[in-house]
Amino acid sequence: xxxxxxxxxxxxxxxxxxxxxxxxxxxxxxxxxxxxxxxxxxxxxxxxxxxxxxxxxxxxxxxxxxxxxxxxxxxxxxxxxxxxxxxxxxxxxxxxxxxxxxxxxxxxxxxxxxxxxxxxxxxxxxxxxxxxxxxxxxxxxxxxxxxxxxxxxxxxxxxxxxxxxxxxxxxxxxxxxxxxxxxxxxxxxxxxxxxxxxxxxxxxxxxxxxxxxxxxxxxxxxxxxxxxxxxxxxxxxxxxxxxxxxxxxxxxxxxxxxxxxxxxxxxxxxxxxxxxxxxxxxxxxxxxxxxxxxxxxxxxxxxxxxxxxxxxxxxxxxxxxxxxxxxxxxxxxxxxxxxxxxxxxxxxxxxxxxxxxxxxxxxxxxxxxxxxxxxxxxxxxxxxxxxxxxxxxxxxxxxxxxxxxxxxxxxxxxx
Numbered sequence: 001x002x003x004x005x006x007x008x009x010x011x012x013x014x015x016x017x018x019x020x021x022x023x024x025x026x027x028x029x030x031x032x033x034x035x036x037x038x039x040x041x042x043x044x045x046x047x048x049x050x051x052x053x054x055x056x057x058x059x060x061x062x063x064x065x066x067x068x069x070x071x072x073x074x075x076x077x078x079x080x081x082x083x084x085x086x087x088x089x090x091x092x093x094x095x096x097x098x099x100x101x102x103x104x105x106x107x108x109x110x111x112x113x114x115x116x117x118x119x120x121x122x123x124x125x126x127x128x129x130x131x132x133x134x135x136x137x138x139x140x141x142x143x144x145x146x147x148x149x150x151x152x153x154x155x156x157x158x159x160x161x162x163x164x165x166x167x168x169x170x171x172x173x174x175x176x177x178x179x180x181x182x183x184x185x186x187x188x189x190x191x192x193x194x195x196x197x198x199x200x201x202x203x204x205x206x207x208x209x210x211x212x213x214x215x216x217x218x219x220x221x222x223x224x225x226x227x228x229x230x231x232x233x234x235x236x237x238x239x240x241x242x243x244x245x246x247x248x249x250x251x252x253x254x255x256x257x258x259x260x261x262x263x264x265x266x267x268x269x270x271x272x273x274x275x276x277x278x279x280x281x282x283x284x285x286x287x288x289x290x291x292x293x294x295x296x297x298x299x300x301x302x303x304x305x306x307x308x309x310x311x312x313x314x315x316x317x318x319x320x321x322x323x324x325x326x327x328x329x330x331x332x333x334x335x336x337x338x339x340x341x342x343x344x345x346x347x348x349x350x351x352x353x354x355x356x357x358x359x360x361x362x363x364x365x366x367x368x369x370x371x372x373x374x375x376x377x378x379x380x381x382x383x384x385x386x387x388x389x390x391x392x393x394x395x396x397x398x399x400x401x402x403x404x405x406x407x408x409x410x411x412x413x414x415x
Contacts, residue, residue, distance in 0.1 A: 028155035039163020056115035070126035074370030082363020101128035154291020157342025161280035244405030250376025282334025290339035307340035312402020319395035
């Protein structure tokens with residue numbers, strides 16, 4: 001099926017030799033590299049937050065903005081990013097976003113240990129990441145055959161967890177060897193390399209070289225759409241669940257390393273980074289696997305419920321325990337809970353009112369993602385308190401939020 005899709009002739013008016021679809025695995029992996037580079041940039045600060053805050057003269061409240069500003073800025077960039085992708089094409093939008101990401105890192109590098117400049121630079125990086133996460137699923141939709149969307153979105157769904165693994169494992173080592181400057185330089189170079197590979201291997205989308213109206217309609221890029229089209233019960237329920245999932249994910253990836261380094265927890269910086277990212281490492285298997293199951297079953301709802309129901313309890317255990325139960329929760333979260341990320345994108349595509357609404361729909365989904373991630377750092381930080389000591393109360397609240405997201409999917413009419 002995929003081979004026949006690859007041989008599909010380009011429509012009249014398109015540039016000869018440019019295919020309607022590309023190889024699913026190649027497209028997914030190259031786009032994943034862009035996501036991994038962006039996620040590394042986001043999470044490069046999480047494991048060394050307590051070490052770099054004094055360097056920039058930032059107290060606990062100010063230090064939290066090193067992570068929170070990333071998603072706070074995304075709230076304002078997400079909706080316009082869908083329109084940018086629709087107007088200029090996903091390839092140009094992603095390449096420009098990576099350039100902005102690298103520029104933000106360089107500003108942080110040259111901040112001369114000025115806390116305000118560092119936070120501003122993190123906001124620039126966050127704006128770029130937001131545009132990337134809005135455009136990547138559009139790229140997948142245009143370049144991958146419809147019957148392979150589950151596995152493609154499953155591979156793409158590894159971007160956040162995979163980037164967190166890479167950043168949280170490598171950052172302490174780089175920081176120890178080359179300091180703050182070394183961390184920022186390394187991940188800026190990684191982002192630039194990913195952009196080069198993306199430019200080489202992802203073919204120019206047909207709409208950028210003169211598509212006919214018929215193909216634009218088939219690609220979901222013709223016509224006008226309104227956000228009012230998304231004001232439907234099942235859309236709201238999925239978005240509520242998506243907020244809950246992202247809140248929990250950032251409460252883990254952004255804050256758990258600092259909790260584990262409390263004196264009563266007894267974790268070193270490196271061990272805290274490993275413990276935090278082990279779940280993300282396992283998610284590199286569970287995300288594609290659940291995407292594969294979605295393609296085979298032709299259903300998303302039962303898989304989403306299965307993955308969501310374990311999120312809250314697992315994070316509660318990880319916040320409050322340090323023994324065997326902690327490591328069991330880490331494994332369950334990675335092998336089951338974090339398998340939901342690609343399913344959400346596939347489910348959202350299933351709820352699109354019409355193909356023309358895809359760009360705005362992804363902008364809206366990214367907006368909701370940023371809201372959830374911002375709450376996962378800012379709101380949960382308030383629950384934890386300045387010394388991160390209220391982790392038991394925060395864990396209970398996060399468990400309730402996880403069950404709320406599960407209930408939203410349960411009562412939805414998602415297939």
